[in-house]
Amino acid sequence: MPELPEVETIRRDLNAKIIGQKITAVEISAPRIVRPTLKKFKNTLIDASILSIDRIGKLLIATLDKKDIFLLIHLKMTGQLIYRDRNTIIAGGHSLFAQKFAHLPDRHTRVIFYFPNDAVLFFNDLRLFGYLQLVTSEELKIIKEKYGIEPLQKNFTLENFSAVLKNKTTSLKALLLNQNLIAGIGNIYADEICFAAGIRPMRPAKNLTGTEIKRLHSVCEKIIAKGIKHRGTTFNTFVDTAGQSGGFLRFLQVYGRGKLKCKKCPATILKIKIAGRGTHYCYRCQK
């Protein structure tokens, strides 16, 4: 479940590895995940170079050396981008490249990008939710406009954050997950943010006090920054571009801890369903 910190980790990795490299070939084994069409996708990308990789929310945006064309990559729930080149040292443990990806491609490899000097980027996805899409700058503009304010970005001010919560009857949890309002937060970080702020996730957003909103706003940035610092959370499938797990798992306070003892008090972490999502919280630490 890559969320903002996981996608940002991948973005930084890719920026260090594939910028300026020319795509020499593209192989697609799952045509349905590339857009607009298989033919257009291949024809456009072969011989193109990637100039930079940006991100909005959980969406990666690659700028190409082609006029008015951008490549969007969304990993959805189980997508992975794994890069390998001549300098890659394949071994286990904390080494550069995870052993379990040494034999890519495998049956979950959906798209392969080839670069000069035997460099390869694999798009792996257990399911077929993730996608790769070519868009024009006009289309990109429309897509970007739909995203809400994002933690650690300039627009994430207390004022803007308060305005997002104002008059919203929906639960805090649902609001945090709504990408049109706040970009980048998914199920894991939403639960962690609510816990860190000491606020129950089912509370109607409009009922939060000024103090709570201030605390929540601050905690959103702190948790997301900490997630990035530790290269994301690997709960199920997330890995970085070298196939390595994220380091934030050990900092999780509530996510995945249903029926276990709270890390801050003697109470038991509860797991319920809010907005159709598994939600973990401490009824004692969170009010």
Place this chain on the structure above:
DNA sequence: CCTTGTGTTCTCCG
């Protein structure tokens, strides 16, 4: 049947 990110569809309430 569970897991979840997001676009779409449906329902219901103010």
Place this chain on the structure above:
DNA sequence: CCGGAGAACACAAG
């Protein structure tokens, strides 16, 4: 009674 908010569903696979 209408519009919009919010819930529910669809997708996918293990």
